[in-house]
Structures are given as structure tokens and as C-alpha cells.
Amino acid sequence: MRTSAKAASVRSNKFTAIHSERLTRMLPAMESIELLASMGFTAIEVPLTQGKWAVIDLADAPEVLSRRWYAQKRPRGIFYAATRPTHTSLLYMHVLISGGAADQTDHRDRNGLNNRRGNLRTCEARQNQGNAQLRADNTSGFRGVSLWKGKWIASIRINGKRKHIGSFDTPEAAAHAYDETAKRVFGEFAALNFHSSDHPA
DSSP: OOOHHHHHHOOOOOOOEEEEEGTTTTTTTTHHHHHHHTTTOOOOEEEEEOOOOEEEEEHHHHHTTTTOOOOOOGGOOOOEEEEETTTTTEEEHHHHHHHGGGGGEEEETTTTTTTGGGGGGOOEEEEEEETTTOOTTOSSSTTTEETTEEEEEEEEEEEEEEEEEESSHHHHHHHHHHHHHHHHHHHGGOOSSSSSSSSSO
8 A cells, every 4th residue: 555755754653544535436435434444544644736645543434535625725825724715715724623723723743734633632723823733934944943143143033022031142042942932822732942851951
């Protein structure tokens, strides 16, 4: 069985995926879902546009595969699976699966195409913001760090407003300061520059 690079990137323990295009004649009959589950399949790769694939739990296949999905690239370069129920409405795959609002559903691994339920969690809009990917135009290599007049500035966006943290001699010091603030503000949703063990005591 062939699995795509995208499937490998979201692989978890005992993860087995099957391409949904192989199930066209089998779904959405629940008997087919139960059969695949008994064979060890736990997830399905859903084809999108632009050569992308989304991954969902097997149990969500009947509802998800009843719609046509495309890959939508959002700011920060992240792709999401989306569909248009009508000409004027937009529905994201992770919203359909979670039942929450778009800005209140967070991808734990920050992969917008990994829509397995174990990777989705409900959050506040500001917490979702705290787990955002590094901006594509970032030049420091660190989240929340920029160079200004020879100093490395640490700042963080909270509820849509940017808050200054401080100025530092090195980008690493600014990045550590950002991490400490992010942990206080966003808690478990904070996307950090360093692992906890990398922070100075």
C-alpha cells in the first residue's frame, strides 16, 4: 500500500492509512467502515487540490467524503482542507469534524491537513493564535523576535494587539523571553522557540 509523504508526516502510533480513492465504491456504507476497521485501518487520506492530502479518522469518512474538498493556503503558508457548501459560504474540514468554530479549533501539531480528532482541540481564539506557525517573512529564525536599530526585540500578539516584551543583545535571549511570556499567556497552546530543557535555569 502506498502512503504519501503527507501521511507519513502525521503518522502516530499504530497509524494505518488508506487512500480514499480506493474506497469510492465502498463508502459511505457503515459496513465498509467496520470492515476496514477490523483490517486495522484507522485513517483515510482525502485527496485535495494542489497535490495535497488531508488525513482523517476512519469514522469521519462517510461525512467528509460526501463533499468535494480543495487545498486552501492561508497566511503563514499553512494549508487547510476547505469546501464551499454554497457560493457564498466556506467550510473547513477540521470545523466539520470538530463541530467548533474555525478560530476555536486548534491543530496540536500545527499541520492544518492533519484532521484526525486526536490532533484537534477546542480553544479560545487567542490560544489558537498562540499555536500559530512561524511567519513566512520572519528573518530572525525565532518566533516573536525582530531586529530594530541593532537590538533584538521580543514581542507577542495577544488578542490581536502586539505587546512589547523587551530588547536584547542576541536573538536567542529575545526568543527565550518570548517563550516565557507565551507560556504565561497561552499555556499549553503556546508554540515555543525552545523545548523546556533548552531554557536557562
